Amino acid sequence: MAEISVENVSKIFGANPKSVLPMLDTDADKAEILDRTGHVVGLRQVSFGMEAGKIHVVMGLSGSGKSTLIRHFNRLIDPTDGIIRVDGQDILTLPYGDLQKLRQTKISMVFQNFGLMPHRTVIDNVAYGLEVRGEDRATRMTTARHWIDRVGLTGYEDTYPHKLSGGMRQRVGLARGLATDPDILLMDEAFSALDPLIRHDMQGILLDLQRELMKTIIFITHDLDEALAIGDQIAILRDGLLVQVGSPQEIILSPADDYVRRFVGNVNRGRALKVSAIMEPVASGLTGTVPADHTLDAALASILAHRGPVAAVDPEGRPVGTISANLIAQHIAGSQETPT
Amino acid sequence: MFPEDIRIPLEGWVNDGLDWLVVGYGDYFDAINRFILSFLIQIEWALRTLPWWVITVLIAGLAFHATRNWKLPATVVVGLVLIGTLGLWDLAMQTMALMLLAVIISILIGVPTGVLMANSDTLRKIMRPMLDAMQTLPPFVYLVPAVMLFGLGKVPAIVATVIYAVPPLVRLTDLGIRLVDAEVMEASRAFGTGKFKQLMKVQLPLAMPNIMAGINQCTMMALGMVVIASMIGARGLGEHVLVGIQRLDVGKGLAGGIGIVVLAVIFDRITQAYGARQMQHSGKD
Numbered sequence: 001m002a003e004i005s006v007e008n009v010s011k012i013f014g015a016n017p018k019s020v021l022p023m024l025d026t027d028a029d030k031a032e033i034l035d036r037t038g039h040v041v042g043l044r045q046v047s048f049g050m051e052a053g054k055i056h057v058v059m060g061l062s063g064s065g066k067s068t069l070i071r072h073f074n075r076l077i078d079p080t081d082g083i084i085r086v087d088g089q090d091i092l093t094l095p096y097g098d099l100q101k102l103r104q105t106k107i108s109m110v111f112q113n114f115g116l117m118p119h120r121t122v123i124d125n126v127a128y129g130l131e132v133r134g135e136d137r138a139t140r141m142t143t144a145r146h147w148i149d150r151v152g153l154t155g156y157e158d159t160y161p162h163k164l165s166g167g168m169r170q171r172v173g174l175a176r177g178l179a180t181d182p183d184i185l186l187m188d189e190a191f192s193a194l195d196p197l198i199r200h201d202m203q204g205i206l207l208d209l210q211r212e213l214m215k216t217i218i219f220i221t222h223d224l225d226e227a228l229a230i231g232d233q234i235a236i237l238r239d240g241l242l243v244q245v246g247s248p249q250e251i252i253l254s255p256a257d258d259y260v261r262r263f264v265g266n267v268n269r270g271r272a273l274k275v276s277a278i279m280e281p282v283a284s285g286l287t288g289t290v291p292a293d294h295t296l297d298a299a300l301a302s303i304l305a306h307r308g309p310v311a312a313v314d315p316e317g318r319p320v321g322t323i324s325a326n327l328i329a330q331h332i333a334g335s336q337e338t339p340t
Numbered sequence: 341m342f343p344e345d346i347r348i349p350l351e352g353w354v355n356d357g358l359d360w361l362v363v364g365y366g367d368y369f370d371a372i373n374r375f376i377l378s379f380l381i382q383i384e385w386a387l388r389t390l391p392w393w394v395i396t397v398l399i400a401g402l403a404f405h406a407t408r409n410w411k412l413p414a415t416v417v418v419g420l421v422l423i424g425t426l427g428l429w430d431l432a433m434q435t436m437a438l439m440l441l442a443v444i445i446s447i448l449i450g451v452p453t454g455v456l457m458a459n460s461d462t463l464r465k466i467m468r469p470m471l472d473a474m475q476t477l478p479p480f481v482y483l484v485p486a487v488m489l490f491g492l493g494k495v496p497a498i499v500a501t502v503i504y505a506v507p508p509l510v511r512l513t514d515l516g517i518r519l520v521d522a523e524v525m526e527a528s529r530a531f532g533t534g535k536f537k538q539l540m541k542v543q544l545p546l547a548m549p550n551i552m553a554g555i556n557q558c559t560m561m562a563l564g565m566v567v568i569a570s571m572i573g574a575r576g577l578g579e580h581v582l583v584g585i586q587r588l589d590v591g592k593g594l595a596g597g598i599g600i601v602v603l604a605v606i607f608d609r610i611t612q613a614y615g616a617r618q619m620q621h622s623g624k625d
Contacts, residue, residue: 076530100534103529103530109531111527112523116527117528119548129532132528132531132532
């Protein structure tokens with residue numbers, strides 16, 4: 001497990017990136033900076049922390065800098081300014097050899113278009129990271145076989161990637177990422193190239209694995225439903241600027257600005273919001289109960305069965321709040337008022 | 341008319357430079373000459389001493405290995421027997437030795453150069469006009485200096501053949517490596533692959549179909565040079581054709597020509613088949 005923090009990180013693309021840094025302190029926006037200096041702002045003074053063992057989603061439209069940001073964590077891209085710490089250590093000061101070691105053992109990555117090696121079979125793709133760091137063949141094959149099995153591809157070990165469907169290819173990508181047993185898994189729009197049903201399956205596979213593995217996962221997506229489905233924390237980027245960081249509930253209930261509001265406007269709140277996020281204080285005399293971490297849709301069924309408000313309870317069964325059909329209706333209706 | 345007093349004395353410079361090379365560094369060129377010749381003699385010795393059927397079986401076996409099919413090996417046998425029955429066997433072996441060594445040297449020079457070019461846009465800018473020149477310059481232009489530096493015989497023929505045949509291999513290696521999917525390259529970096537391992541494990545294997553196409557081109561061009569090379573003393577089928585032309589012996593010229601064509605077809609199909617096999621898993625959907 002590893003904790004990551006990003007401190008005041010900026011990335012500027014162009015001929016002389018450092019020269020543009022002072023402009024980031026002014027209120028000139030991305031378009032203006034491009035106009036005046038010919039430099040593109042990728043990331044702008046981004047700071048936030050990521051707890052170990054959680055899934056952290058970074059969201060934004062294309063061009064928001066999310067793919068740039070994720071490449072900073074394994075230094076496929078180096079920032080123009082700022083500090084990136086993994087477990088307290090500034091990875092930007094790592095010498096080349098240590099950086100390679102970090103990539104071989106601690107951080108791995110899953111790519112949007114899979115990034116599989118077409119000339120290698122499934123098992124040799126999965127074993128690639130182990131091969132690079134010099135594990136012997138027997139260990140490589142055993143470990144690779146284990147992860148192929150975990151992602152449900154047993155029987156396809158000797159198949160070449162081009163014979164597999166998109167979903168299967170990304171399972172190979174996921175297995176390859178996990179095979180080196182990294183603390184941190186970077187997933188760059190990993191499921192975006194898949195069709196919706198397969199994407200949903202893959203989210204399920206990821207969540208199942210995560211319950212057991214507890215990796216620190218950074219997941220890039222442009223799809224809010226996906227972010228809500230898998231994220232413990234969601235960070236939203238716009239034009240390289242960090243707009244909001246928070247739990248999925250916080251993002252839906254109190255969007256920081258219009259950009260975020262537009263994202264959450266079309267969310268199905270009944271499925272995305274949890275009882276704990278909107279419940280009222282504990283009241284007495286309630287017969288029915290509903291777990292506080294259930295979604296509003298799930299709670300609604302229970303309320304209807306009891307023909308009235310029910311108590312929200314924690315996993316031990318203690319009441320922590322009250323939830324009524326009225327309250328749920330208010331919050332679901334609330335989404336209708338937001339401009340889309 | 342272009343004014344007569346504006347002239348670049350290029351001709352004098354080149355001649356002086358060449359004289360300077362021959363006088364000052366003749367020993368080095370002699371050493372290179374002997375070095376190349378020692379390899380050529382061994383290859384030639386093997387090809388000319390082994391019985392015809394052993395060579396036929398070896399090349400047919402190579403053809404089978406490349407295609408996993410009996411059609412090409414059958415063509416090889418027919419072709420080689422034809423060469424034998426035309427009385428060209430020994431000449432064909434000499435030509436083959438020359439071609440093989442020229443191709444080997446071309447690979448040793450061409451592939452690393454292509455790799456370097458793929459990694460450096462500056463080198464690419466410098467190399468491209470040079471490659472253009474190597475491909476368009478009439479071979480006679482460098483045939484004579486090659487003779488001056490290496491003397492008459494097989495080695496200048498090989499040097500000239502390499503100059504003529506190496507450009508497509510360099511270009512196709514460069515292209516092949518540049519065409520490797522950026523995301524695959526990124527993935528290999530993300531797993532901590534160093535530059536050299538990346539080249540060996542990712543770039544070269546994925547560029548292989550293009551490199552094989554380059555080797556194919558290189559082989560064809562090397563065979564295309566044999567008649568010209570025979571003018572400076574390279575033995576083999578080229579000489580047969582040359583003598584045929586000089587004596588107005590059309591039959592002799594044609595026989596030699598057929599021999600060259602048969603060799604070209606055999607090696608073209610074999611190298612193409614290897615390229616196609618490399619293509620199998622390249623995964624373009």
